[in-house]
Amino acid sequence: MTTFFQQLINGISIGSVYALMAVGYSLVYSIMNFSNFAHGGVIMLGAYMGFFALAVGNLPFPVAMILATLGSALLAIVLERIAYNPLRKRNAPYLYFIISAMGASIFLENLVIAIIGPNFKTYPKVFEKEPFLIGTLALGRLDVMMFIISAVSLTALLFIIEKTKTGMAIKATAYNLRASALMGVNTDHIIFIVFGLGGGLAGIAGVLFGMKYTVYPQIGFITTKAFIAAVFGGLGSLSGAVLGAILLGVIETITAGYFSSQLRDLIAFALLIFILVVRPMGIMGKQNEDKA
Amino acid sequence: MDWYYVEGILILSGINLLAVLGLSLLTGFTGLFSFGHAGFMAIGAYTTAFCTMTLGLNFYLALVIGGLMAGIMSLIIGKLTLNLKGDYFIIATLGFGEAIRLILDNMQYFGGARGWPGITNHTSLMNVIVINIIGIVILVNIISSKHGRNMKAIREEEMASNIIGIDVFKYKLKSLWISAMYAGVSGGLLAHYIGFLQPKMFQMIKSTELTIIVIFGGLGSVTGSVIGAIALTALPEVLRNVKEWRLVIYGATVVLIMITRPQGLMGGKEFRPIQYLKKWFGKKNKPTAEQEV
Numbered sequence: 215m216t217t218f219f220q221q222l223i224n225g226i227s228i229g230s231v232y233a234l235m236a237v238g239y240s241l242v243y244s245i246m247n248f249s250n251f252a253h254g255g256v257i258m259l260g261a262y263m264g265f266f267a268l269a270v271g272n273l274p275f276p277v278a279m280i281l282a283t284l285g286s287a288l289l290a291i292v293l294e295r296i297a298y299n300p301l302r303k304r305n306a307p308y309l310y311f312i313i314s315a316m317g318a319s320i321f322l323e324n325l326v327i328a329i330i331g332p333n334f335k336t337y338p339k340v341f342e343k344e345p346f347l348i349g350t351l352a353l354g355r356l357d358v359m360m361f362i363i364s365a366v367s368l369t370a371l372l373f374i375i376e377k378t379k380t381g382m383a384i385k386a387t388a389y390n391l392r393a394s395a396l397m398g399v400n401t402d403h404i405i406f407i408v409f410g411l412g413g414g415l416a417g418i419a420g421v422l423f424g425m426k427y428t429v430y431p432q433i434g435f436i437t438t439k440a441f442i443a444a445v446f447g448g449l450g451s452l453s454g455a456v457l458g459a460i461l462l463g464v465i466e467t468i469t470a471g472y473f474s475s476q477l478r479d480l481i482a483f484a485l486l487i488f489i490l491v492v493r494p495m496g497i498m499g500k501q502n503e504d505k506a
Numbered sequence: 507m508d509w510y511y512v513e514g515i516l517i518l519s520g521i522n523l524l525a526v527l528g529l530s531l532l533t534g535f536t537g538l539f540s541f542g543h544a545g546f547m548a549i550g551a552y553t554t555a556f557c558t559m560t561l562g563l564n565f566y567l568a569l570v571i572g573g574l575m576a577g578i579m580s581l582i583i584g585k586l587t588l589n590l591k592g593d594y595f596i597i598a599t600l601g602f603g604e605a606i607r608l609i610l611d612n613m614q615y616f617g618g619a620r621g622w623p624g625i626t627n628h629t630s631l632m633n634v635i636v637i638n639i640i641g642i643v644i645l646v647n648i649i650s651s652k653h654g655r656n657m658k659a660i661r662e663e664e665m666a667s668n669i670i671g672i673d674v675f676k677y678k679l680k681s682l683w684i685s686a687m688y689a690g691v692s693g694g695l696l697a698h699y700i701g702f703l704q705p706k707m708f709q710m711i712k713s714t715e716l717t718i719i720v721i722f723g724g725l726g727s728v729t730g731s732v733i734g735a736i737a738l739t740a741l742p743e744v745l746r747n748v749k750e751w752r753l754v755i756y757g758a759t760v761v762l763i764m765i766t767r768p769q770g771l772m773g774g775k776e777f778r779p780i781q782y783l784k785k786w787f788g789k790k791n792k793p794t795a796e797q798e799v
Contacts, residue, residue, distance in 0.1 A: 249593045296761070301765060308593075312539065313721050313760065314761050314765065316717075317718070317757050317760025317763075318757065320711075320756060321754055321756075321757030322757070324753035327750050328750040328751050438600070438710075445594070449594070480605060480612070483605040483608065486598070486601040487602060490587060490590060490598045491586045494590055
């Protein structure tokens with residue numbers, strides 16, 4: 215039973231980081247209606263920014279975290295201006311957005327390989343190794359911090375979306391872009407903010423993943439997990455993305471703990487196909503004729 | 507540059523081309539995107555290699571079996587997921603492609619993640635060219651048949667085609683099935699050219715590469731796919747002396763094409779030598795085939 219709870223806790227901790235990625239991805243999807251496959255590139259660069267701030271700049275952890283967050287937000291905004299904005303101006307079909315995102319993702323990944331190199335890099339030690347002990351359960355300090363940082367970031371996002379005027383505009387734009395533009399919402403501005411928010415969360419996720427594992431140019435591949443989580447919870451729904459991400463994290467760690475870690479990714483993809491076949495709108499997704 | 511090197515690039519272009527032709531039918535003519543065609547290639551590659559190496563079958567028979575196997579898989583996956591729209595279908599194909607790779611990673615019988623070495627070499631420039639010509643002829647005939655016209659109708663306006671009585675699901679499934687068979691045969695050729703199979707060869711990036719070639723050549727143009735496959739397989743080779751920067755250039759080029767010339771190289775037009783000759787030497791004022799696209 216201890217093992218089960220141990221895996222459950224690890225799963226929730228990993229799942230909360232998946233949630234950071236899935237929310238950013240879902241946010242962009244809800245407004246622009248396309249899968250931002252370049253999200254992984256932003257996460258990867260966020261992880262590198264955090265690494266350089268800590269290992270080369272010798273900055274304290276909170277400063278490094280803020281730098282990586284702002285840097286990733288800026289990167290996501292620039293990416294939107296260069297790769298998506300011209301398409302949006304022309305009302306291009308969403309397929310072009312996806313290909314453009316793919317191109318941007320290949321570009322970012324290989325730019326890092328060309329400039330920094332393909333090697334794995336290990337974050338300097340930020341938190342002590344010895345875990346908190348609650349009875350027989352051992353909570354890794356890093357895992358606890360991952361959960362806390364993710365929860366705080368998600369709460370902040372939720373506050374922006376639910377309580378501020380900008381948030382209301384984001385919700386309106388997600389509901390219907392053209393109508394909210396007619397009602398006086400500056401949709402250009404909203405898309406700018408949404409990419410900034412998504413990019414910032416991606417940066418935080420990148421730093422947390424870098425600390426948990428290592429940093430390498432292909433780390434962006436982890437975003438496929440975010441896609442799965444977002445589909446699992448219902449594309450375009452933020453609370454769904456969070457729930458889907460945490461469930462995915464728990465399912466993964468329990469598979470790895472009880473069966474084999476080799477099967478972990480296979481289970482994740484099998485789950486994806488299963489969800490799409492059985493309930494394409496996801497757990498929390500709204501029934502939408504256009505999408506599913 | 508010796509001939510052996512050039513021949514190698516041409517064979518690889520030809521192998522890519524065959525998969526791209528299939529994907530061109532699905533993406534360019536039916537309007538469905540797939541990020542899982544590397545999975546169909548993997549099924550074709552492993553099935554073909556199993557038939558020649560373990561069962562000792564003839565290479566061409568094995569290629570047909572490999573193609574059929576990929577086709578059967580596509581029917582199963584298509585039945586399940588073709589009702590999904592837009593991004594949902596793309597994510598489903600992505601999940602399928604990755605699942606196939608992970609299953610192969612765990613199949614110790616085929617060497618698992620370490621790979622399967624020592625597959626005999628049967629692929630030559632000659633048979634790649636012949637198979638590609640057969641592939642192009644079949645594809646062009648499908649596109650200009652009733653089936654192809656229905657697929658194009660679905661690409662343009664799905665709901666309207668449904669209303670005028672086209673069985674949208676059936677034609678989508680057909681398109682996916684044919685494209686998966688092309689990918690399967692292409693995988694079989696690849697296995698018997700490289701002589702070594704590893705699930706890593708069929709990652710999502712391979713599927714993306716195929717889709718990028720189709721877009722680069724121009725959606726809805728077979729000529730574009732042919733030129734795109736040869737140009738984009740050769741491009742990284744030409745850029746080989748800039749080493750790791752070549753994929754950076756590749757990625758930037760893709761974005762640049764999307765924002766400047768999204769209709770691709772050929773933009774839905776075809777190169778039709780016979781009709782050009784007729785146009786230049788024959789009677790004037792006759793409607794030509796290019797206009798219908």
